[in-house]
Amino acid sequence: MTQTPIPFHFMRGGTSRGPYLNRADLPEDQETLARVLVAMVGSGHPLNIDGIGGGAAVTTKVAMLSPSEDDSADVDYFFAQVGVEDGRVDFKPTCGNILVGVGPAAIEMGLVTATGAKTEIRIRAVNTGAQVLARVCTENGAVIYDGDAAIDGVPGTAAPVELMFRDVTGGATGAMFPTGNRIDTIDGIEVTCLDVAMPMMIARAGDFGLTGTESAAELDANRDFYARMEPIRVEAGRRMGMGDVSASVTPKVGLVAPPVAGGHMLTRYFMPKNCHPSLAVTGSQCLAACMLCPGTVAEGIAKTPDTGPLALRLEHPMGLLDVSMDYSRNGTDFEVISAGLTRTARKLASGTVFVPRAVYGGS
Numbered sequence: 474m475t476q477t478p479i480p481f482h483f484m485r486g487g488t489s490r491g492p493y494l495n496r497a498d499l500p501e502d503q504e505t506l507a508r509v510l511v512a513m514v515g516s517g518h519p520l521n522i523d524g525i526g527g528g529a530a531v532t533t534k535v536a537m538l539s540p541s542e543d544d545s546a547d548v549d550y551f552f553a554q555v556g557v558e559d560g561r562v563d564f565k566p567t568c569g570n571i572l573v574g575v576g577p578a579a580i581e582m583g584l585v586t587a588t589g590a591k592t593e594i595r596i597r598a599v600n601t602g603a604q605v606l607a608r609v610c611t612e613n614g615a616v617i618y619d620g621d622a623a624i625d626g627v628p629g630t631a632a633p634v635e636l637m638f639r640d641v642t643g644g645a646t647g648a649m650f651p652t653g654n655r656i657d658t659i660d661g662i663e664v665t666c667l668d669v670a671m672p673m674m675i676a677r678a679g680d681f682g683l684t685g686t687e688s689a690a691e692l693d694a695n696r697d698f699y700a701r702m703e704p705i706r707v708e709a710g711r712r713m714g715m716g717d718v719s720a721s722v723t724p725k726v727g728l729v730a731p732p733v734a735g736g737h738m739l740t741r742y743f744m745p746k747n748c749h750p751s752l753a754v755t756g757s758q759c760l761a762a763c764m765l766c767p768g769t770v771a772e773g774i775a776k777t778p779d780t781g782p783l784a785l786r787l788e789h790p791m792g793l794l795d796v797s798m799d800y801s802r803n804g805t806d807f808e809v810i811s812a813g814l815t816r817t818a819r820k821l822a823s824g825t826v827f828v829p830r831a832v833y834g835g836s
Contacts (some may be wrong), residue, residue, distance in 0.1 A: 476827040477835045479513070482578050483822040487570030488626040488751045488791075489531040492826060493578040496539035496551060500833055507553075507562040510535050510703065512828040514555045521557065522730040525826060530722075530744045535745045536569050538579055539822040545604065546597035554722050565645065566671060566723045569754020573634050574818040576607035577616045581820065587611035588624050601644030603670065608635040618819050625792025626751035631817035641670040641758060645723065647682045649809075651713040656769035659705045659712075666713050669762040669809055671725055671755035674709040677770050678728040682764065685730030685739045686762050689748040689790045692741060698805045699746065702726060706745055725753070727760050729771045736786035736793050737775040738764050752789035758812040765800055766807040781810070 479499070481492040493512065500506050511517070514533045515524020526533040537551040550572060554563045578592040579585040585594050590612065596605040610617040610632040620632030642649045646668045656663050665675045678685035681698055692698065706726055710718030718724065725744040733739055742749040742756045749756070764785070765772040777783060781799040796815040 475830055477830055478794055478825045478827055479509075481823065481826045482581050483525065484508075484578055484820050485627070486536075486572065486574030486672040486818045486819060487624065487754055487816040489534050489568060489570040490527070490659065490821065491532060491534040491536065491571060492525060493536045493538065493574060493582075494586075495582055496537045496549070499537060500836075501521060503564060505833060509828050509833045510553055510555050510562050511560050512832045513826055516555050517558060517560045526555065526557065530554070530557060530747055531570070534568055535785050536571050536575060536578065536581060538575060538584060541595075543597050543735065546595040547585055548575065548583055548594060549597050549599050550575045551599040553695065554597070561720060565600065565721045566756060567598045567603065568723070568756075569636075569670065569814075570816070572596065572598065572605060572754065573816040574637065576609040576634060577618075577818050580609065580611065580616050581823070587614045587616065599642075601641075602790055603644055604639045604781060606637040606639075610634075616820070620817070622817050624817055625699060625789070625794065627817065631819055633815050634818050636754070636814050636816065638670060638758060641812060642809050643668050644670070645672040646713050646715065649762075650686050652709075655766070656770060657709070657712060659708050662705055664709055665763055665771070666706065666709050666724065667759055667763050667769070668713070670758035671753065672713060672715065672723050673727050673756065673759045673763075674706050675727040675729060675760065675763050675770055676725045678730040681728065683728065685728055685741060686733060687741070689741075689750050692707050692748040702743075702755065703745070708712075718804065725756055727756060727763070729760065729763070731773060731774055732788055734788050734793070736788040737777075737789045738785075742789065748790070751791045752787060752794045754814055754816065757787055757794050757814070758788060758798070761796050761798050761812070762800070762809050765798060765802065767805050768804065782813075
């Protein structure tokens with residue numbers, strides 16, 4: 474055989490999709506692992522024609538699962554963002570949408586046994602250290618995928634997957650505000666550098682000459698905006714203690730504006746070289762925290778109470794995303810206690826994916 478077989482489940486999690494793999498079936502060293510994932514996805518071609526990627530950042534994501542090394546969790550979730558065309562793999566961030574499929578995938582892989590009508594799975598996000606409790610609909614020891622839950626950005630309905638996030642502050646940088654400021658000015662643009670679930674640089678859409686209502690396609694066609702934004706993002710990453718982030722997808726970028734469709738805040742989320750077609754799960758928590766915290770670029774967009782939990786609706790290019798934030802605010806003091814979301818997932822395929830033996834010969 475001239476290729477190496479690797480078992481996989483191909484799943485949609487939230488508004489992203491990709492292969493879900495057992496970490497034990499993959500090479501241990503990250504250099505070889507990166508080459509395997511590039512070959513698997515087909516990175517290096519805009520259509521990922523020689524792999525199973527989908528030609529967009531939301532479809533070149535990979536989840537790797539294993540029994541947790543932490544007593545407080547059942548499953549370790551290790552995430553990789555594979556570049557569509559550049560052949561790069563970023564192991565720094567996590568992905569909340571792909572995380573939606575981790576609970577179902579863990580049951581499918583036999584890492585967790587389904588019990589009752591809802592199976593609770595404690596997940597540790599290896600990349601950031603966040604602790605997540607997932608509740609997955611199950612019956613007769615198997616995952617139920619059919620249901621009535623709908624999320625904007627995905628057609629049809631499916632069974633709900635409930636997620637509760639804890640320990641989401643400072644996972645990547647060690648601090649909620651890694652620059653020490655709630656607003657920094659970089660090249661004339663006020664930004665909030667915030668690390669809640671995902672390290673982000675957040676700015677007002679109007680400061681870039683945008684309304685915030687632009688579609689993802691319109692934003693992606695506006696290369697002048699990206700040329701203006703990217704150097705600011707790179708400098709924000711440096712100030713956040715993340716080093717040279719020019720080759721990394723973090724910090725992500727968020728733009729905020731007053732709502733126009735009945736939500737609490739209008740958002741656009743960047744990955745960072747393209748606009749997300751909807752909104753990232755982790756990004757939604759960071760954006761919500763920015764809106765709730767005094768002294769940030771999003772202060773005053775919505776009037777909110779000083780304590781949670783509070784159900785927030787964030788507007789994105791394809792509709793609304795609901796996130797429940799539990800927090801406390803006392804003057805300028807602010808703490809994120811937890812965040813909860815309900816999303817959906819679906820198993821699309823399972824079997825064996827192949828990579829050339831020249832890339833990986835197997836164990």
